[in-house]
Amino acid sequence: MKKLLSSDLHRLFRSGLFYLCLICSAGFAIFSVVMRFRTLSANPSYPYPTADGFISIGILYGPILWASFIGLFLGTEYGEGALRNKLVVGHSRKAVYLSSLLTAIVAALTMHLAFSLPLFLFGTLLLEPFLITPVELAAIEGLSLLIIVASVSLFCAITICLTNRATGSVVSILLAFCLLLGSMSLYSALEQPEYYDAMVYINQAGEAVEIPAEENLNYLRGSKRQVYETVLDILPSGQAISISRAETLPPRAGRYPLYSLGFSLLTTGAGLLIFQKKNLR
Amino acid sequence: MTKLIHAGFARLFKNRLFQLELLGTIAVSIWLCAVNYSPKIQASEPLSIDQVFFTFHQLIGIFYAAAIALFLGDEFSDGTIRNKLVVGHSRGHIYLSNLLIVSVATCMVSLLHCGTTLIVGNLLFEPFTISTTKVVYAELCLMLVACVFSAIATAVSMNCHNKALATVGEILLMILLTYMGSLAIGRLNEPEMIYDGISISLDGLQLGNLIPNPAYVTGTRRTLLEWIADLLPTGQTLQLFNLDFTRCVRWPFLSVVLYGVISVLGMFRFFRKDIR
Numbered sequence: 001m002k003k004l005l006s007s008d009l010h011r012l013f014r015s016g017l018f019y020l021c022l023i024c025s026a027g028f029a030i031f032s033v034v035m036r037f038r039t040l041s042a043n044p045s046y047p048y049p050t051a052d053g054f055i056s057i058g059i060l061y062g063p064i065l066w067a068s069f070i071g072l073f074l075g076t077e078y079g080e081g082a083l084r085n086k087l088v089v090g091h092s093r094k095a096v097y098l099s100s101l102l103t104a105i106v107a108a109l110t111m112h113l114a115f116s117l118p119l120f121l122f123g124t125l126l127l128e129p130f131l132i133t134p135v136e137l138a139a140i141e142g143l144s145l146l147i148i149v150a151s152v153s154l155f156c157a158i159t160i161c162l163t164n165r166a167t168g169s170v171v172s173i174l175l176a177f178c179l180l181l182g183s184m185s186l187y188s189a190l191e192q193p194e195y196y197d198a199m200v201y202i203n204q205a206g207e208a209v210e211i212p213a214e215e216n217l218n219y220l221r222g223s224k225r226q227v228y229e230t231v232l233d234i235l236p237s238g239q240a241i242s243i244s245r246a247e248t249l250p251p252r253a254g255r256y257p258l259y260s261l262g263f264s265l266l267t268t269g270a271g272l273l274i275f276q277k278k279n280l281r
Numbered sequence: 282m283t284k285l286i287h288a289g290f291a292r293l294f295k296n297r298l299f300q301l302e303l304l305g306t307i308a309v310s311i312w313l314c315a316v317n318y319s320p321k322i323q324a325s326e327p328l329s330i331d332q333v334f335f336t337f338h339q340l341i342g343i344f345y346a347a348a349i350a351l352f353l354g355d356e357f358s359d360g361t362i363r364n365k366l367v368v369g370h371s372r373g374h375i376y377l378s379n380l381l382i383v384s385v386a387t388c389m390v391s392l393l394h395c396g397t398t399l400i401v402g403n404l405l406f407e408p409f410t411i412s413t414t415k416v417v418y419a420e421l422c423l424m425l426v427a428c429v430f431s432a433i434a435t436a437v438s439m440n441c442h443n444k445a446l447a448t449v450g451e452i453l454l455m456i457l458l459t460y461m462g463s464l465a466i467g468r469l470n471e472p473e474m475i476y477d478g479i480s481i482s483l484d485g486l487q488l489g490n491l492i493p494n495p496a497y498v499t500g501t502r503r504t505l506l507e508w509i510a511d512l513l514p515t516g517q518t519l520q521l522f523n524l525d526f527t528r529c530v531r532w533p534f535l536s537v538v539l540y541g542v543i544s545v546l547g548m549f550r551f552f553r554k555d556i557r
Contacts, residue, residue, distance in 0.1 A: 043495035064456065068449045075445055166354055166445040170347045173452050177343065217322055 004091055004099035012073070012103050021069050021107075022114040025058070029119040032057065037126040051123030052131050056244035058115035059144045060180070063151045063237065066108045067176040070155045071169025073107070074100050078163055084280050097275050101156045101268065108148045116141075136248050143243060143253065146260035150236040151176070153264040157271025161278065176237075183237040186228055187245065192218045234259045285370055285378035293352070293382055302348050306390050310397035313337060318405045329410045330402040331524060337394050338423055338518040342430045342458060345390070346451035349383050349434035354444030363556055376548045380435045387427035395420050411524060418529065419521050425536035426514040430455070432540045436547025440554060462515030465506055466523070471496045511535055 012018055032054045040046050077083040077100070086096050123130060132140075155172045162168035198213040220228055232238035233252055239260065242250040293299055317333045356362045356379070365375050409416055434451050441447035477489040498506055510516035511528055512535050520526075 039496065064453075068453060072445055072449055166351060166448045169445050169449050170351060170452070173449065174343070174347060177340075177456075181340075217319065217325070 001091075001095040001099060004086065004095055005102055008099050008103040009106065012107055015073060017069060017072055018107060018110075021065055021111050024065060025062070025111045025115040026118045028061075029054070029058070029115045030122050033119065033122040033126055040127070049128040050131055051119060051127050053244075054119055054123070055116075055132065055137070055140060056144070056240060058112055058119070059147050059240040060237075060244045062108070062112060062115065062148075063155075063176040063180065063240075064173060065111060066104075066148075066152060067155045067172035068169065069107060069111075070104050070152065071159050071165070071172045074104065074156065074159045075165030075168050078165055087280065093276050094272060097156075097160060097268075097272050100160060101153065104152045104156050105149055108152045109145070112144065112148060132248065139249055139253070140243060143239065143249075143256050143260075146257055146264075147236045147239055150260045150263040150267070153267040153271070154236075157267045157274075161271055161274045163278075179235060179237040180241075183232060183235055183241045186232045186238060187241050189218070189220055190225070190228055190232065191245075192216055192220065194219045234263060236260065236263065282370075282374040282378060285365065285374055286381060289378050289382040290385075293386055296352060298348055298351055299386060302344070302390060303393060305344075306393045307397050310337060310394045311401050314398065314401045314405055327407045329407040330398070331409045331411055331416075333402055333406065334395075334398055334409075334416075335419070335518070335522040335524075337398070338391075338426070339522060340459060341390075341427075341518075342455040342515060343452055345387050345427065345430045346434045346455045347448060349387075349431060350438050350444070350448035350451045352386075353379055353383065353435065353438035354447055356439075357442040357556075358444050366556065372552050373548060376435075376439055376544075376551050379439065380432065380544055383435055384428045384431040387431045388424045391420070391424050391427045395423075411526075415526060419526075422517060422521070422529065422532045422536070425533055425540070426517055429514045429536050429539050429543070432543040432547070436543050436550075439547060440550045442557065458513060458515045462510065462513045462519050465510040465513065465516055466519045468496070468498055469503070469506055469510055470523075471498070473497045512539060514539075 033051055036048070036051065036054075040049055077086075083096065087093065120130070155176070158172050158175065159168040162171060193216055196214045196216055198211060229252065232242065233255055239256050243253070313333055313336050317328060317336075322328070362375060366372070411419075433454065437451050437454070438447050441450065472494055474491045475494040477492045507528060510520065511531055514536065517532050517536070520529075
């Protein structure tokens with residue numbers, strides 16, 4: 001396992017694709033800060049003068065990049081017969097799988113760092129000082145780490161279990177995209193207000209018109225709300241969107257570590273089970 | 282060329298992925314109608330069909346790219362292109378026949394969505410608020426947009442022999458185009474005037490003075506941004522989603538130009554490619 005991990009990491013740090021992904025991550029962070037800086041230069045009263053809102057953008061959109069990279073990087077193992085060779089020289093399937101998973105986690109974490117470090121550097125230099133406290137930041141980064149592990153476990157399971165490199169990449173990317181969109185829909189459904197506030201406005205005739213508070217028909221209630229909340233909290237993309245919208249720790253953040261670990265164990269377990277029985281050509 | 286087109290269509294209609302995509306289109310069109318329908322809301326504030334009709338096309342480029350890349354990628358990985366060249370077909374004919382096949386396939390997906398949504402949507406929602414002519418025109422524009430997506434995906438797939446790399450590249454390119462389209466439309470939709478403050482007191486909502494919006498783009502920059510938004514297929518789909526037909530006259534023209542330019546560039550590169 002040690003040798004496998006060492007060779008996989010060696011291959012990772014020599015991969016041009018990996019460095020391209022790092023550049024894309026850093027570029028996205030710098031682009032976000034520069035765009036905010038330009039908005040603030042044109043409109044100094046813009047309500048968001050700091051880069052706090054961008055801290056969790058990396059884990060929100062990052063999965064699309066991680067899925068692309070994992071699909072291509074791990075898919076090569078099949079394409080070039082490296083996987084079969086590893087087994088022929090005596091490595092167990094479990095060791096091969098876990099080594100690939102750990103390498104992919106290292107890659108995704110490095111990409112996250114490549115996003116976060118320029119964000120903090122350029123955010124501090126160009127925008128107003130960050131409002132987030134060190135404790136909140138540490139908690140968000142801790143949760144981000146677990147979200148990365150959970151997402152990567154899912155993409156690894158798909159890539160390693162699908163023999164075709166292109167199909168594995170497509171399924172991973174589309175899944176990352178669909179999970180993001182699905183989580184966004186779940187989040188907006190849960191964010192609906194229970195009642196529309198009462199309002200008074202002056203009509204064209206100059207009379208005050210009163211609109212009483214009204215029940216929102218789209219508000220989710222009872223067990224349906226609980227199901228939506230649980231699904232949102234279990235999905236890594238759901239956790240990411242809740243953190244990014246709250247810009248600090250969301251109300252149900254206490255359960256996130258447990259859900260992330262459970263999700264990682266489940267996807268890795270399923271992936272290992274399929275991989276153990278897979279006919280490797 | 283006729284033989285190539287004939288063989289290409291035969292492969293397309295037998296392709297599992299294409300069959301799955303057609304079934305997926307019907308399923309997603311029905312699902313989009315179902316999620317937007319609520320008997321309670323329909324009774325109080327009825328939705329019209331145009332509020333669901335254009336939702337499908339917002340991210341469809343990503344799915345077109347994935348399907349086209351996998352379909353055309355086989356040509357390289359299975360050595361079909363080399364075989365076609367060996368038996369005497371020209372590179373131009375091979376490129377054009379593939380472009381035609383995927384363009385027809387994406388147009389079929391667009392038409393299938395249109396038909397399904399019209400059937401299901403008419404049962405659940407109020408009729409279109411826009412005129413029938415506009416609906417037909419919009420569908421024509423959407424089919425041209427589908428052709429532009431096909432041209433982009435074909436240009437990449439026919440010039441990259443690594444199927445996986447081409448697939449990932451095309452999907453990421455479509456995501457980037459979607460982002461660029463929304464960025465351009467977002468800037469164009471900024472209001473010209475804004476209130477300098479809003480406060481709520483016992484007397485109700487108090488609006489401040491109307492001032493020019495610093496984010497509002499004017500002059501040459503606005504004209505340029507409008508052309509970019511209209512040129513981008515994702516910009517056109519987003520404008521249709523907003524039911525904004527202000528500059529719709531130039532959309533078909535721009536789509537045809539973009540389709541031609543991308544295809545010529547793709548073909549030019551394909552002529553010089555070393556096919557192993």
